[in-house]
Amino acid sequence: xxxxxxxxxxxxxxxxxxxxxxxxxxxxxxxxxxxxxxxxxxxxxxxxxxxxxxxxxxxxxxxxxxxxxxxxxxxxxxxxxxxxxxxxxxxxxxxxxxxxxxxxxxxxxxxxxxxxxxxxxxxxxxxxxxxxxxxxxxxxxxxxxxxxxxxxxxxxxxxxxxxxxxxxxxxxxxxxxxxxxxxxxxxxxxxxxxxxxxxxxxxxxxxxxxxxxxxxxxxxxxxxxxxxxxxxxxxxxxxxxxxxxxxxxxxxxxxxxxxxxxxxxxxxxxxxxxxxxxxxx
Amino acid sequence: xxxxxxxxxxxxxxxxxxxxxxxxxxxxxxxxxxxxxxxxxxxxxxxxxxxxxxxxxxxxxxxxxxxxxxxxxxxxxxxxxxxxxxxxxxxxxxxxxxxxxxxxxxxxxxxxxxxxxxxxxxxxxxxxxxxxxxxxxxxxxxxxxxxxxxxxxxxxxxxxxxxxxxxxxxxxxxxxxxxxxxxxxxxxxxxxxxxxxxxxxxxxxxxxxxxxxxxxxxxxxxxxxxxxxxxxxxxxxxxxxxxxxxxxxxxxxxxxxxxxxxxxxxxxxxxxxxxxxxxxxxxxxxxxxxxxxxxxxxxxxxxxxxxxxxxxxxx
Amino acid sequence: xxxxxxxxxxxxxxxxxxxxxxxxxxxxxxxxxxxxxxxxxxxxxxxxxxxxxxxxxxxxxxxxxxxxxxxxxxxxxxxxxxxxxxxxxxxxxxxxxxxxxxxxxxxxxxxxxxxxxxxxxxxxxxxxxxxxxxxxxxxxxxxxxxxxxxxxxxxxxxxxxxxxxxxxxxxxxxxxxxxxxxxxxxxxxxxxxxxxxxxxxxxxxxxxxxxxxxxxxxxxxxxxxxxxxxxxxxxxxxxxxxxxxxxxxxxxx
Numbered sequence: 009x010x011x012x013x014x015x016x017x018x019x020x021x022x023x024x025x026x027x028x029x030x031x032x033x034x035x036x037x038x039x040x041x042x043x044x045x046x047x048x049x050x051x052x053x054x055x056x057x058x059x060x061x062x063x064x065x066x067x068x069x070x071x072x073x074x075x076x077x078x079x080x081x082x083x084x085x086x087x088x089x090x091x092x093x094x095x096x097x098x099x100x101x102x103x104x105x106x107x108x109x110x111x112x113x114x115x116x117x118x119x120x121x122x123x124x125x126x127x128x129x130x131x132x133x134x135x136x137x138x139x140x141x142x143x144x145x146x147x148x149x150x151x152x153x154x155x156x157x158x159x160x161x162x163x164x165x166x167x168x169x170x171x172x173x174x175x176x177x178x179x180x181x182x183x184x185x186x187x188x189x190x191x192x193x194x195x196x197x198x199x200x201x202x203x204x205x206x207x208x209x210x211x212x213x214x215x216x217x218x219x220x221x222x223x224x225x226x227x228x229x230x231x232x233x234x235x236x237x238x239x240x241x242x243x244x245x246x247x248x249x250x251x252x253x254x255x256x257x258x259x260x261x262x263x264x265x266x267x268x269x270x271x272x273x274x275x276x277x278x279x280x281x282x283x284x285x286x287x288x289x
Numbered sequence: 290x291x292x293x294x295x296x297x298x299x300x301x302x303x304x305x306x307x308x309x310x311x312x313x314x315x316x317x318x319x320x321x322x323x324x325x326x327x328x329x330x331x332x333x334x335x336x337x338x339x340x341x342x343x344x345x346x347x348x349x350x351x352x353x354x355x356x357x358x359x360x361x362x363x364x365x366x367x368x369x370x371x372x373x374x375x376x377x378x379x380x381x382x383x384x385x386x387x388x389x390x391x392x393x394x395x396x397x398x399x400x401x402x403x404x405x406x407x408x409x410x411x412x413x414x415x416x417x418x419x420x421x422x423x424x425x426x427x428x429x430x431x432x433x434x435x436x437x438x439x440x441x442x443x444x445x446x447x448x449x450x451x452x453x454x455x456x457x458x459x460x461x462x463x464x465x466x467x468x469x470x471x472x473x474x475x476x477x478x479x480x481x482x483x484x485x486x487x488x489x490x491x492x493x494x495x496x497x498x499x500x501x502x503x504x505x506x507x508x509x510x511x512x513x514x515x516x517x518x519x520x521x522x523x524x525x526x527x528x529x530x531x532x533x534x535x536x537x538x539x540x541x542x543x544x545x546x547x548x549x550x551x552x553x554x555x556x557x558x559x560x561x562x563x564x565x566x567x568x569x570x571x572x573x574x575x576x577x578x579x580x581x582x583x584x585x586x587x588x589x590x591x592x593x594x595x596x597x598x599x600x601x602x603x604x
Numbered sequence: 605x606x607x608x609x610x611x612x613x614x615x616x617x618x619x620x621x622x623x624x625x626x627x628x629x630x631x632x633x634x635x636x637x638x639x640x641x642x643x644x645x646x647x648x649x650x651x652x653x654x655x656x657x658x659x660x661x662x663x664x665x666x667x668x669x670x671x672x673x674x675x676x677x678x679x680x681x682x683x684x685x686x687x688x689x690x691x692x693x694x695x696x697x698x699x700x701x702x703x704x705x706x707x708x709x710x711x712x713x714x715x716x717x718x719x720x721x722x723x724x725x726x727x728x729x730x731x732x733x734x735x736x737x738x739x740x741x742x743x744x745x746x747x748x749x750x751x752x753x754x755x756x757x758x759x760x761x762x763x764x765x766x767x768x769x770x771x772x773x774x775x776x777x778x779x780x781x782x783x784x785x786x787x788x789x790x791x792x793x794x795x796x797x798x799x800x801x802x803x804x805x806x807x808x809x810x811x812x813x814x815x816x817x818x819x820x821x822x823x824x825x826x827x828x829x830x831x832x833x834x835x836x837x838x839x840x841x842x843x844x845x846x847x848x849x850x851x852x853x854x855x856x857x
Binding site for chain 2: 013015016018020023024025026027029033034037040044094095097100101104105110111113114117118119120121124125126127129131132134135136158162186187188209212215216218219222223244247251263266269277
């Protein structure tokens with residue numbers, strides 16, 4: 009074997025090993041969190057989803073993550089309701105008027121929003137919606153998550169709309185549909201799976217965010233969701249606080265919560281995959 | 290005769306869609322304005338350059354007349370963010386390039402879809418889970434398997450000079466961030482790699498190149514995309530908060546240097562750690578907002594460079 | 605023959621800097637089939653798209669001249685009303701992929717209020733599919749997605765979609781360019797019947813002289829944005845006056 013061939017084999021082996029090194033951690037993370045978290049959920053049983061967490065002083069009961077679960081559910085839902093209409097309509101604008109100057113601006117804007125650190129979104133919402141009213145609220149948390157979601161929903165939706173073949177749009181106008189009808193019945197209809205995928209990806213993103221909630225929703229663990237104008241916990245927030253606490257049984261809860269978050273994320277991920285597979289023209 | 294007159298219906302649709310578009314733009318404007326307004330007082334009282342270059346973090350409740358000097362300096366935090374991101378990208382770069390090449394050139398076609406799914410899975414995983422994993426597994430592994438032996442035997446190098454007192458350090462965070470940013474960098478590299486026209490690839494093969502030489506040639510064609518991927522990685526790494534603050538050590542570093550084993554604070558981790566106390570200390574809130582502003586500005590510059598580079602690729 | 609279905613006077617169309625149509629004068633009589641022929645790039649599709657103002661969708665388009673459809677000057681009308689006066693079939697079959705076969709036909713009738721009740725709509729869909737010679741093939745699977753149909757069936761579905769508007773004018777842009785000979789003949793038969801039994805005016809772009817001879821009462825030849833020859837198809841086919849027409853009929857352009 010000459011030197012060139014040897015180098016080639018070496019190259020193939022190195023690339024393969026580095027590629028494996030790049031993807032192996034995610035499998036280990038899934039495994040590790042399952043091994044650490046699943047037993048906790050099993051031990052607590054159904055209580056894990058319906059009970060409030062224990063006090064720092066060890067109690068006999070392990071307790072659960074109900075306030076965090078309820079908070080995540082509420083804030084993600086409200087964030088979706090706030091962000092999806094705005095982002096989808098903005099994406100429709102971009103797809104309908106691709107040469108308009110507003111389109112160029114909003115494209116650059118969403119690209120920038122994607123780069124804004126989510127902790128910065130968190131403290132900006134703090135300054136605008138928490139400080140003036142003197143209280144942390146679930147609603148402020150939801151607004152922060154909505155801002156996180158906007159660029160994801162916008163980007164996926166615009167891409168989906170732009171990939172709708174022009175001929176369907178022309179056919180829509182050809183049978184006398186008005187612009188709003190073409191957008192709603194034809195363009196968005198053909199692109200609906202792509203849009204749904206964007207929304208799913210954005211929901212997964214919002215659900216997994218910690219930083220924007222630190223100083224907006226802040227966390228409240230003594231009851232299961234007090235209302236939109238009260239502080240609220242979230243799964244991520246709870247993990248973040250509990251794992252940094254000095255209490256052994258809080259660490260256990262954190263791992264259990266991490267497992268729940270992982271399962272929720274994997275479920276959303278599978279849904280988003282499914283949505284892609286079924287696209288068919 | 291007038292033609293292509295917009296009907297009243299079309300005008301209505303335009304305005305109906307323009308309003309949410311303006312809202313999206315307004316969101317970014319409001320973020321910038323709030324950042325500017327909220328950080329202005331610290332620049333005003335300490336001076337702009339002093340705030341950026343001063344080393345020191347004095348959480349004091351003394352009013353300005355009793356504490357004439359600067360209180361909060363961002364330099365170690367900026368250095369921490371830059372150094373941490375650089376470490377993450379340096380580790381992630383060979384991994385990302387290899388993964389992109391592996392998917393495009395070595396993996397049989399029918400497996401490519403699965404591999405891309407895995408990359409997408411990594412990209413969306415809640416970052417706190419990476420943080421937990423790094424805290425529970427990666428940190429101890431690095432400390433025993435690398436940090437301690439490296440300090441013992443190679444302690445004369447500036448990178449390994451400080452003793453690894455804990456498994457939370459700039460290195461732990463850097464390795465974790467590297468893993469986290471790989472999927473984003475792979476996406477950019479892969480997209481460009483695919484865009485290389487087939488004729489070029491055929492020409493390369495026809496020269497009788499080995500696979501290594503062929504891939505090297507292809508990669509040299511998309512060099513701007515690789516740099517752009519690295520810049521994207523810097524952007525992602527520098528803005529991550531929760532996962533980083535779990536493993537970076539969270540100590541304001543009075544001697545910012547090259548040591549990989551020291552616990553540090555970054556622009557994001559210090560906000561996460563200290564923002565809850567802003568009511569107690571005058572100007573701390575403003576200092577933390579200033580940190581956010583620096584982060585925001587750095588991110589925008591890096592992002593703009595990345596986009597410019599991608600536009601430079603012409604086949 | 606009745607009055608003109610389409611009347612065009614000095615029609616000029618440019619897109620950006622490029623002039624596509626350079627002064628078209630044309631009359632299409634009501635209740636006839638007219639074929640529009642010419643080499644590619646001569647402006648056939650553009651001309652067809654002026655008649656239902658689909659041309660408005662193109663950015664930077666400028667149109668001048670007079671275009672009347674059934675005596676109404678379409679430039680002064682609401683664009684959506686103009687489009688409802690005619691049905692259009694495109695070069696590539698484009699049934700809406702996210703709607704059932706039934707909904708593809710029903711959508712135009714629904715939004716334009718052609719049918720008042722569910723029963724009327726059902727009957728209209730049946731009528732349109734029958735007229736497009738597709739009913740027998742799809743009557744048992746009206747809820748299927750259209751992409752299960754063959755290309756030729758899809759094109760007939762598009763014809764039915766256009767017919768469901770109950771238009772007096774049908775515009776077709778090379779409707780058989782991308783489908784097989786059997787389906788081509790079916791569509792041609794459908795068009796003949798529509799003219800004969802429904803009195804519909806049909807204006808179609810075709811690149812096949814044979815198709816014009818089989819179908820069309822009138823033929824219009826355009827070249828480089830101008831009409832070079834027009835008249836009864838037989839006359840043009842037997843004794844073309846213009847050199848370009850002769851070349852085109854021999855398949856040289």
